[in-house]
Amino acid sequence: MANLYIDNVHKSFGETHILKGIDMDIADGEFIILVGPSGCGKSTLMNCIAGLEQVTTGRVIIDDEDVTQSMPKDRDIAMVFQSYALYPNMNVWKNIAFGLEIRKLPKEEIEETVGRVADLLQIRDLLKRKPSQLSGGQRQRVAMGRALARDPKIFLFDEPLSNLDAKLRVEMRTEIKKLHQRLGTTIVYVTHDQIEAMTLANRIAVMKEGHIQQFGTPQEVYDNPANQFVAGFMGSPSMNFIRCQVVDHQGDATIAMSVDGKDFHLPIPQQEKGVRERVGQEVVLGIRPEQITDVVPQQEQASTLANVDAEIIVTEPTGADTLTLIRMNDQEVNCRVHPARAGAPGDTMTFMINMDKAVFFDLASGDRI
Structure with missing residues (x-):
């Protein structure tokens, strides 16, 4: 677990200015959700935290260490993507264990870790199956299991439930919340679904055009919106x-x-x-x-x-x-x-x-x- 500090982060692609001075101070163990319309900069900010994109100016600090110039592999961050990103030729066990094998951990430790994660996510009976034999919800559990096996300082979730049907999305939302309550790990989670944001987050950052419009608890954002954009974005039907x-x-x-x-x-x-x-x-x-x-x-x-x-x-x-x-x-x-x-x-x-x-x-x- 770790705290995360984003200090005046700007990101440009050529002449296009995507992030325009993002400041966030995220405490150890917090569940933070980034919401906003398409193109507001949510995923770009996530990629900057992960090191998949280099910030133009500003700093990313994890556990009081400046990692702005560090490679993704050196940041101790695990990312769960919208597309699951599983290896189709490997069974579930291999998908979860792959990162541990790359790090050359002892076989006994890998076995123990995969078993622990499989029990945590209730997928032990799926360990011998290939991704093509799994439902969308099962694939998402495996993708989460692969991230959990690494025991990272911070989890990044990039719209992980958007490919699931409505009923499964609600079920997985509950599973993610229970998982966070059990592990207490720092999570930064991107979604465009404001119901997900309201039900999962400790705090919500509402973004628009590269700026954070408001950063507060779900109830603060809902009851006391900073402006008309935030008020209209949060709530269904909207204000x-x-x-x-x-x-x-x-x-x-x-x-x-x-x-x-x-x-x-x-x-x-x-x-x-x-x-x-x-x-x-x-x-x-x-x-x-x-x-x-x-x-x-x-x-x-x-x-x-x-x-x-x-x-x-x-x-x-x-x-x-x-x-x-x-x-x-x-x-x-x-x-x-x-x-x-x-x-x-x-x-x-x-x-x-x-x-x-x-x-x-x-x-x-x-x-x-």
Whole structure:
């Protein structure tokens, strides 16, 4: 296990500037996830950590040792790829043992290590099979086993579950989390799947165009996004963004809203002092679908709640919830309601809006107010 420090790392390919000053301080045993859209620099940063790409400027420090110029083999890092990268002519046992044999470890130690890893990943009964005889999930376990056998300081996972079907992806996600809890090894994990990020990470780095937009715990990133990009990227379905105006209503700053031709006012949470100072200005209200739901009578007296009647445009049953689309300020808004209380398209339904966790963004910059 090891800590990892990425110090002002830049990476360019010719005139194309991919990484633009990345700073990360990763503690020993942390599970860090890099998320962001395609082309944001996630995999390039991973390759720079592994030594597969040389940084243009900046430093990569592992366990207080500067490894910026070190070869990949000297960094004591194991990488698990999206494509599994197994040797097709070798059985599972040989695939796991290959790296140990290259290092000329004693045969007894190799046998013990392969057995331990096979038991850990529950693949002992697969050791004699070739990769072509395995399912996608089994191949991914073997790829992880090969990395685990090396007992490296740091594991790097580059979108390891993207080739699996939805059910298997959920199962493997759980296995990776259990594995980390057992081993306590430092892991840096790249994904474009924000559900993976939320469920696996100790901390998440949200990237865009070579910059880290926010680096924090899953709950911090979800509840307190630094800007509109982070708020929209994390969460499924994503946060609603409603352009609206801050007005003075009966001596208090509120949000003016219109639904189906009827005007009403939404309370501004007391902690949002910066928004309260913008009376007469337009802002962007960010509110997640689970904050606009069917009426819960026992909560109706809370000061941050408001009820509104709205016509349902579309419903999407998901089992546990029904996603319901309405219009607010002439913009489509997703709501999450209980299936037993969900209306049908064309029906008018009363929705309860909870502003307690609402966030606000500057209209021009998209930054959090």
